[in-house]
Amino acid sequence: KYPKPDGKLSFDKLSSVFISNTNHAEEQPAHLKLLDPSKPLNVNLPKYGEPARLYCPAGVYEVLYDEDGRSNPRFQINAQNCVHCKTCDIKDPSQNITWVTPEGAGGPTYPNM
Template structure:
């Protein structure tokens, strides 16, 4: 949710609910069925309650901007807290997906970022190293392309291939020959993936599919 750092505590809570639902299904001999108990457990949990209370904050920010959006979001949260989830706004939507919000590169000026100084800013691969990310080298790549031609033939000329920019781990690269211009190739460094799933959500062509890696590989934050 917007007011809190939801990633950690909601991930732990939902993981516990999923494990409990899977255990109950296996114990009942329903290993091939959908875990219907998980959805019911989620809807009765603190996760659903917290997310319902703040469901309109981000849509209000997107629609009315930082100042008025924050003000209306705060009011809405107070009202929904007092009236057990009821909001005068109902449930607002975002209008369009993150993928559909991506605009052609021709509408924007390229941003030249300063080189990381190693003190306040760091390069992507150094941050990947800190995340302790690891995947077995002999497993199939868990990042799949529905159409391998799309990154170079569609995304690169129209959008500048945004996957190479929005990925925080340097998973996606566009490589060229020595002249830096000819024979562009799309490379996926799946070993670096920190499982943020940005590519699965943001890719304008919806061509990238994130799947669960074999063997439980991925980031490992032992000091959190």
């Protein structure tokens, strides 16, 4: 467990995505591809707790549940937030995620660096 971000020296994931000025056109094909769409919930979740929701620095991968917090798990990919680190392409325990180059000039731009 880590302390909550203080907003001065440490930041939450979505604040960091905002600073990166990441942008992808909404209607472009997904650039994060699952070889087998069933593996996140059928293999990674029961075996490893679906680590993509933790290691992705941009919060792209989420496991969503109904209001009771347990039933009807769904794997959601928020591809528009991807900062192109390619961690998921390497670290997925099922080797099920493939990162492909997005269309146009989509991705992070870090305008303040």
